[in-house]
Amino acid sequence: MAPKRPPASKKTTDEPEVRIDALAPTFDLAAQIYAQLTKGEVPRMRLPLRTKQNIQFQLKEGVWRLGRGTGTRSARKLDGALMLLRTFYLVDFIHEMARDRKTSTLRELYYISEQWKDAKFHSEDESNLLIEDLEVLCTRLREDFRLHPEENGASVIGDLTLEETNRKGVVKRINCRDDVGDGGYALPFNVEKEKVKLRATNAKFVLAIECGGMVDRLAENGFDEAQDALLVHLKGQPARSTRRFLKRLNEELKLPVVVFTDGDPWSFRIFASVAYGAIKTAHISHYLATPGAEFLGVTASDIENYELPSDTLTDQDTRALHAMQTDPRFGTADWRSEIDLMLKNGKKAEQQSLAKYGLNYVTETYLPEKLAEMSVI
């Protein structure tokens, strides 16, 4: 299931043999279906289920990955037949891109399917899911299929020096504090070594932050310099590249990763996807998740202890919390009690609610207290 190596670079001129390697498994898929058809069998494919019931903790890697549960995609049902047909339209398209040396964004692929008549996607979710299915079936990453997300612009601020090979093939040396504007260093979608090399840092830890407003606050207050922190903006649910970058900072530079989000169920899930691995990408958790990452807050008890301005949980929030009670990733005693407490109090709060005590409170009081508690500083 696991990719054998990091994805190849996007540059279309080098390593043609890698392309053939990416296409080979797609021929196997076609051969499997063709054999079924000639035997008079109903076409079908077996796929691991990417559900919360089918993820298992991997001791060795410290992340949650896909279990053994599988489902069958069969042409007996209309939905299954359509997904099978789409699979081969998609495979055709990938072959076409390989021939023409092109790449495509996920969104472009969704629009490409307009030409697929019966097989066109009804939503971008549907096309993204099929690409993930293909990753699983072929044990490749979507970049191997020349498919990539749009640049998502998650940013890094702090004393980190790296080298990025830019579009023109020129290597740029960048310090993420001194050589960037107020927006910080924008992460490209490809953050692998051949594109981004991590060179040096004086930071002691990485603070991954959910909201842009909080990143701005910390930067303006000079928190990165005062506490030797590297600030990484998650931009909500973090993109694959952001998670991969956090993992590299942690593994290569040995920086502890601390996650600072809003205090609500959706933010807890953001943390889970950083630290444990997301369910949708459980087939590549070992490649994206940072097992040592820790949750700083805002916790349910922070809302009480710091008397933060809060909102009442909506029905959706409550449903999300209940769903998390059966999510094995939140099965630890700590998470259980955190979820129970939030349900009991019925309250959620935003990171920026800390401004109740003034603009400096978060950098002078809240974060130092919490980080000391976690023995990060």
Place this chain on the structure above:
Amino acid sequence: MPRTATLAEQLAAKQREISVAEFFERNRQILGFDNPQRALLTAVKEAVDNALDAAEEAGVLPDVSVEISKDDSGPDRYRLVVSDNGPGILRRELPNVFGRLLYGSRFHAHRQSRGQQGIGISAAVLYAGLTTARAATITSKVEEEEAAHVLEVVVDTQRNLPKIVSERLDLWDRPHGTRVELVLKAKYLRGRQSPLEYLRGTAIVNPHARLVLVEPDGTRTTFERASTEVPAVSKEVLPHPYGLELGELAAILKQSKEKSLAEALPKRLAGVTPRALKEVLAQASLTGKEDPASVQGPGLERLLSALHSVSLLPPSGESLSPIGATLIKRGLRNVLGELRPDFYAPPVSRPPRIRGGSPFLVEVGLVYGGSLPPDQPIQLLRFANRVPLLFQQGACAITTAVESVDWRRYGLDQRGGQGLPTGPCIVLVHVASTRIPFTSESKEAIAEDPEVLKELQLALQATARHLKAHISRQIRRQYASEKFTIIRRILPQIAERTSHLLGKPVPDLAPVITEIMNVVTLETAAPETGPGLMVTITNYTPRARVLELFAEMPPELVSTLTGTPASDGTDPSLGRAWWTLPKLAPNGQTRMELRWPAGTDCDASDFDWYIAGVDESRLLGADALPGDWDVRLPRQVIEAAEAAEVASVGAGPAAEEEVDYDGAEKTAGLEEDD
């Protein structure tokens, strides 16, 4: 003591008769004049009901026009003009009909009519006078006379007598008819309880009437006639003893002119045959020679209980005028056609029953699907004696009956199996009776009588069973259409794409197709030209089949049909025709053409299809032969079915017990990545 007597005298001095008109003047709500919006609707309703009743009695196809316009003589004043082509009203009756409450021809009659008490139209005249001090203008012409009488009338509330303000003769360009013009305080609103909805409902249950409404803004709506049959005039009948109360029986006997009880009973009551009479008298220990008026006390009670226990002729439905299944369907189609419902349930018209000596019957119609809203409570159309009931839905026995049916069993959503169900559905319920048990004089809701409730439930359930059959057919059709999409469009493309990718020839898909379908299908389509039906039967099973095909249709159609190939037999009395189809190999197909003469009232929905020779679970588009048909199948059909049965034992792949990947719960969406 003297003081008490004085007080009593004082009180007695204040006692005096209250005129009926005065009473209603103070209790307008009882008659439906409690607010200006409702008053307008009630006035429309009373005038239209009278017009329809009169036309029916005269055997005329009713043509009724309702015009509502703003009247400038004062605020909130509207002018209402209702005219009809009925027989007209004689001059001598005109003042009383419109200017006197409780004056009518129908109150004492044991037969079904819209108006009963004779309060309605005169109450509207009274209301108009009270709110605008304007007299009603009545124009009426009977066929025998040259000119129409035009009267201005008000109700003298003190004496409950009509007062004629002016009178003249006028020429009218129609042979006969009546026109009522009122100016009244009113409010014109659209919506559920509006004159438009009232006329729409009226048009559904009176498909023989042509109704026109002109609204204050000039909008003109016409409900054209959908039938030219004048409903049979209901006959006056005698009260039936079943459900008769003691006091009613006493009154009947007292009024009888016969000399003896034995003479009086068969003449004054329905259903008492000579044999029944003997039994009744014997059981009641009466000789039959008694003077009817003298039968009282214990004798009367014995007589009543004997009448209730002896078996009498069942009550006659002649006094009732049911709409009938055909016309309910036609009325619904005519008025609701624009909603394009995809199903009209065969309407149910129950036989007459007796309640309190009066016969009643229940009719139910139902439409489903089309552009009706799927997520709203169903729309309930209530009718009593062909009159739409627009108010007090919650207090009505019809509503109670609808809510007490567990509609979930019949394919509609219903919270907890109670209350109004939800779904794209309109249910029509009509209660007809010589005496409808209304909850109040405004005649907007039917009282919850146990007998009536029971009949309502039976009729609703019978209709709901048709609905259920339709919904399950629809689900199967959906299932079938998905399967056809797979085998006709998706599968060939999968084969083509994979073959192309591998540079191999496209494989023969026939075995996969029978594997996916594993059914025998029947499809119908309109022929390219002319009236008729093309029927295609395909054997999508992996075995060869010989099939017997049956068509069931309205019996009168059987003789007009031409089949190609010709049927192997017909039963015109049951409305059936059948064919033994040629042997069909896997993926084998056969076609058949049915033709009927142009102008026949017939379409695909008139046919039900049944197929024998294959298991019920392997049929799409047709049903298995009903067990009670008792048909002897041709030998080759049975043999082929047995052979297919033997061949499939142990063959074929085991059912896939795997999780359907595309049907599995998706956690994605809750947790977006990028």
